[in-house]
Amino acid sequence: MAPLKLYGMPLSPNVVRVATVLNEKGLDFEIIPVDLTTGAHKQPDFLALNPFGQIPALVDGDEVLYESRAINRYIATKYASSGAALLPATPSAKLEVWLEVESHHFYPNASPLVFQLVFRPLFGGAPDPVVVDKHAHELAKVLDVYEAHLAQNKYLAGDQFTLADANHASYLLYLTKTPKAGLVNDRPHVKAWWEDIAARPAFQKTAAALPLPPPPSA
Amino acid sequence: MSTNVARVLVCLEEVGAEYEVVNIDFQAKEHKSAEHLARNPFGQIPAFQDGDVVLFESRAISKYIIRKYKSAGEAADLLREGDLREAAMVDVWTEVEAHQYNPALSPVVYECLIYPAMRGVPTNQKVVDESLEKLRKVLDVYEARLSKHTYLAGDSVSFADLNHFPFTFYFMATPHASLFDSYPHVKAWWERLVARPSMKKLGATMAAAAAGIKQA
Numbered sequence: 001m002a003p004l005k006l007y008g009m010p011l012s013p014n015v016v017r018v019a020t021v022l023n024e025k026g027l028d029f030e031i032i033p034v035d036l037t038t039g040a041h042k043q044p045d046f047l048a049l050n051p052f053g054q055i056p057a058l059v060d061g062d063e064v065l066y067e068s069r070a071i072n073r074y075i076a077t078k079y080a081s082s083g084a085a086l087l088p089a090t091p092s093a094k095l096e097v098w099l100e101v102e103s104h105h106f107y108p109n110a111s112p113l114v115f116q117l118v119f120r121p122l123f124g125g126a127p128d129p130v131v132v133d134k135h136a137h138e139l140a141k142v143l144d145v146y147e148a149h150l151a152q153n154k155y156l157a158g159d160q161f162t163l164a165d166a167n168h169a170s171y172l173l174y175l176t177k178t179p180k181a182g183l184v185n186d187r188p189h190v191k192a193w194w195e196d197i198a199a200r201p202a203f204q205k206t207a208a209a210l211p212l213p214p215p216p217s218a
Numbered sequence: 219m220s221t222n223v224a225r226v227l228v229c230l231e232e233v234g235a236e237y238e239v240v241n242i243d244f245q246a247k248e249h250k251s252a253e254h255l256a257r258n259p260f261g262q263i264p265a266f267q268d269g270d271v272v273l274f275e276s277r278a279i280s281k282y283i284i285r286k287y288k289s290a291g292e293a294a295d296l297l298r299e300g301d302l303r304e305a306a307m308v309d310v311w312t313e314v315e316a317h318q319y320n321p322a323l324s325p326v327v328y329e330c331l332i333y334p335a336m337r338g339v340p341t342n343q344k345v346v347d348e349s350l351e352k353l354r355k356v357l358d359v360y361e362a363r364l365s366k367h368t369y370l371a372g373d374s375v376s377f378a379d380l381n382h383f384p385f386t387f388y389f390m391a392t393p394h395a396s397l398f399d400s401y402p403h404v405k406a407w408w409e410r411l412v413a414r415p416s417m418k419k420l421g422a423t424m425a426a427a428a429a430g431i432k433q434a
Contacts, residue, residue, distance in 0.1 A: 051363075073306075077305070078302055093282045
């Protein structure tokens with residue numbers, strides 16, 4: 001079977017969201033670079049894959065998909081019998097709830113935080129403290145809800161690691177490399193949940209593949 | 219009426235479920251009460267209860283409803299879960315509504331209708347203009363898509379289309395409704411949607427609620 005093609009920048013957290021699931025499934029894939037700094041995402045050949053001009057896009061044979069969460073659900077469904085089971089055999093309403101919580105509560109705050117604290121410096125800029133403070137404040141309230149939930153549930157949808165947990169991994173990884181890591185690490189159940197995800201062999205493979213620059217020397 | 223509550227109501231109407239709406243009194247801060255937080259820990263609406271099942275997040279609630287009533291004729295197909303490719307298309311366009319369409323369109327609704335009516339705050343024209351600019355680009359993509367397919371995920375209506383109803387309905391009550399005239403396939407798609415009995419019924423309720431708020 002030809003490797004799946006994941007289009008995007010290898011460091012982009014939404015690309016890593018998909019790489020996380022591809023690795024959980026043990027699937028062969030290649031990352032085809034789409035360089036945002038040169039505007040490659042707005043060129044016709046990429047727009048043919050994602051007309052909204054955003055990364056990632058996934059090509060699986062004849063199938064072309066975009067929107068990382070839709071891509072992930074497709075992979076988890078099509079390759080259900082491969083690697084880790086990310087979706088239960090019968091649909092779980094609780095899983096759907098926490099997939100939405102990631103999309104509408106966690107991500108809207110984690111994404112700007114990671115952009116300011118990780119990506120602006122990578123491209124030679126400085127974090128905007130107003131944006132950082134606003135989203136750190138909001139994410140703290142969101143993660144308080146996670147803390148209470150994870151005190152009663154090992155994983156977001158219950159006893160098993162699912163797509164809901166996997167969809168958080170890339171932003172958790174980046175967040176815990178920033179000065180705002182305390183948002184995760186100061187909440188014992190959130191921290192334990194993150195450490196469990198980080199210890200998964202498939203996720204270690206995903207994290208190891210990231211072309212992150214070495215941390216600044218102390 | 220809350221757009222996210224309407225999102226769920228559309229699905230309930232489409233599947234022909236019996237339901238009751240229980241009002242949550244925001245003025246009295248009922249959404250932050252311990253009783254409501256037990257249903258929705260983020261203190262938002264909607265929340266949903268079906269026997270022992272208690273859910274929040276409107277799209278998750280809607281999927282639960284659609285799957286429960288799967289055998290009810292056309293409703294069976296709203297998620298297309300029997301076909302991998304079609305289900306993927308429903309997911310893609312559901313995500314597009316959430317992450318591309320709504321962020322461009324909803325600020326216009328908030329600035330032109332909701333903030334003036336509910337907070338007495340004047341419209342921020344800069345926000346409106348920036349949003350309309352983004353929305354035009356999004357609608358360019360929708361126009362191309364809907365030139366090839368009758369509905370977003372294919373040739374019959376799906377959950378992806380239904381998700382567009384609440385905010386678009388309110389958008390059509392703003393001074394910028396005529397934007398859709400520049401996108402004939404999008405406009406035709408919208409008109410097909412609002413001709414559906416579920417949306418005619420909900421539209422009437424939403425319009426009445428909006429009129430009630432304006433008078434208050």
